[in-house]
Amino acid sequence: MRVYIPATWPILARMVKNGRLDPMGGTAFALTPKLRESYTAGDEEELEYAAMAEAARASLRLLGVEFGLGEDDVPARRVVVAADVEATLRPDLDDGAVRISGGVPMSAIAAVHVDTEEAEYAVRQAAGAVDAADMGDLDAEFLIGEAEDHELAWYDPSEIAFLVELG
Incomplete structure (x- = not known):
């Protein structure tokens, strides 16, 4: 099954170093x-894009935690890793949520989607507003929309080490 795993720049760097992706809580979309x-x-393509968009919003939540812990030097870029792995449904979460167990080997990764540098300001603002947006705050939802207006760039798995190195 094609899954979309929310990540951040530090998670991506660990993936390159360790040769596998360890998803936070096993959550994917x-x-x-x-x-x-x-x-x-x-x-099918439009619905796959919707699943990826859910993962991108989850990436904002991960960024919000990192920034909240004082990790201000983390690049403010949403990261979504597309992989082909076994997954189980998570009906207790969002419509597209699934659980994967264990790490995802690099051989299972189909692509990585990352914000460009131009999106960083909007993504940083959105990461700080994602919880308020979830609670119905329209101003916060506007900030989320500003970040989501930026399309994620597509990278082949063979390009990820180079991407992380350029950081």
Whole structure:
């Protein structure tokens, strides 16, 4: 199953160093039956994009924690790792949430999606507002939208070490 795993720059750097991705809490996102049912229209590609968007928002939450712990030097970029692994449904969470067990080997990674440098200001603002947006704060939701207006860049797995090195 193609899953979209939320990550951050430090998680990406550890992935390159260790040769595997260790997802936070085993949480990932995928095109689940529940996610498919929540959309009245859309082809497979559009629905996969919706799952990736959920992972990108989860990446904002991870960034918010890192910034809250004083990790201000962390690049403010959403990171989503697309991988082909076994997953189990998580009906207790968002529509597209799934659980994966264990680390994800580099051989299972299909692509990595990362914000460009131009998105950093909007992403930093959104990371600080994501919880308020979840609680219905319209100003915070606007900040999330500003970050989500930036498309994530696509990278082949063979390019990730070079990307992290350039940091």
